[in-house]
Every structure is written in C-alpha cells, then in structure tokens.
Amino acid sequence: MPKPSQTHLDPRSPLVLDTRELPRRPGAMRTVSRVVAAPVDLGVEMIGVPEGSDLSLDLRLESVSEGVLVSGAVSGTVTGECGRCLRAITDSFDVTIQELYAYEHSTTDETTEEDEVGRMQGDLIDLEPAVRDAVVLTLPTNPLCRPDCPGLCPDCGAHFDELPADHSHELADSRWAALRNLSNSEE
Ligand SMILES: [Zn+2]
Numbered sequence: 621m622p623k624p625s626q627t628h629l630d631p632r633s634p635l636v637l638d639t640r641e642l643p644r645r646p647g648a649m650r651t652v653s654r655v656v657a658a659p660v661d662l663g664v665e666m667i668g669v670p671e672g673s674d675l676s677l678d679l680r681l682e683s684v685s686e687g688v689l690v691s692g693a694v695s696g697t698v699t700g701e702c703g704r705c706l707r708a709i710t711d712s713f714d715v716t717i718q719e720l721y722a723y724e725h726s727t728t729d730e731t732t733e734e735d736e737v738g739r740m741q742g743d744l745i746d747l748e749p750a751v752r753d754a755v756v757l758t759l760p761t762n763p764l765c766r767p768d769c770p771g772l773c774p775d776c777g778a779h780f781d782e783l784p785a786d787h788s789h790e791l792a793d794s795r796w797a798a799l800r801n802l803s804n805s806e807e
C-alpha cells in the first residue's frame with residue numbers, strides 16, 4: 621500500500637542534511653560542522669532560541685545497514701524572561717542528538733513507525749524534529765534569572781533586588797487607612 625505523501629524536504633532548508641556525499645556502505649562516515657539560522661518557534665513559552673540566531677551543528681553521519689545514524693551536538697543561544705521578576709534572560713545551550721534515519725523502502729522503513737525511527741527522503745534528512753525535541757527538553761519550564769531570584773514586590777511591582785531590605789508598604793497602608801477613616805467620618 622502506498623504511504624501517505626510526506627511534505628517534500630527542501631535541501632536548502634537550514635536543518636535539512638543532504639547525504640549524497642555519504643556512501644551507502646555500513647561504516648562510512650562524514651562530519652557536518654556548520655552554523656545555520658534557527659527556525660521559528662524553537663522553544664517554549666517563556667524561553668527559546670530566537671528565530672534566525674546562530675545554531676551550531678557539529679554532527680557525525682554514519683551509514684548503517686538500514687539508514688544513517690546522526691549524532692553530535694547542537695548549540696546556540698536562548699533568550700527569555702525570568703518567571704519571577706520578568707527580567708530578560710540570555711543563556712547558551714549545548715545539547716546532543718542521536719537519531720537513526722531509515723532509508724526509504726528499507727526493512728526498518730517498512731516495519732517501524734515514524735515516531736520510533738526517523739525517515740530519509742531520498743538522500744535528505746530533516747533534522748528539525750530531533751533538534752526541536754532536544755532543545756525543548758533542555759529548557760526550564762519556569763526559567764529564572766538566577767536560582768534565588770527574589771522576584772517582585774507584590775504591592776508595588778519593584779524588584780526586591782533594588783529595594784532596601786526593610787522595604788514595606790505599612791506606611792502607605794496606614795495612610796490609606798487614615799483616608800478611609802476620614803471618608804467614613806464624613807458619612
Ligand atoms: Zn528574576
């Protein structure tokens with residue numbers, strides 16, 4: 621039965637690898653070292669890799685009997701917002717990926733599901749899903765500018781960092797209380 625047609629990979633796309641140079645002989649190897657532009661939406665809500673920023677790929681492509689094994693490192697920069705004080709966060713990341721991509725019509729292709737083993741399209745490999753998974757897994761769901769960030773004063777919204785240790789709103793509160801008393805007494 622024919623498989624449902626996949627979207628066609630664009631060999632010029634930054635996260636598509638062309639394996640034409642890699643002999644289809646188990647053990648053959650090529651390395652890929654390049655800097656590409658990060659794709660859109662590589663991250664989670666509070667933190668992620670800015671679209672178009674440098675993504676460094678340092679990968680090894682190895683021919684195995686049923687496909688190509690891609691392994692190596694992906695690194696770059698993430699930016700986001702501190703979950704407590706909303707300050708901008710900039711950090712670097714370095715993740716490793718290891719993924720097997722099966723040749724079209726190989727036994728692996730015919731006998732596994734696509735979410736178990738990646739697929740090649742001709743000589744092309746789409747790295748984006750593997751890179752996305754690896755990067756998103758490494759990102760904190762609640763990013764902080766530093767582990768002990770004290771956050772914002774719930775009353776005035778100022779950074780606790782920039783406030784004196786005895787910062788409090790009692791004075792203002794008592795003024796409000798006085799005003800309230802005033803208005804009450806006018807009634
Ligand atoms: Zn913070």
Ligand SMILES: [Zn+2]
Pocket residue numbers: 773774775776777778787788789
């Ligand atoms: Zn305050």
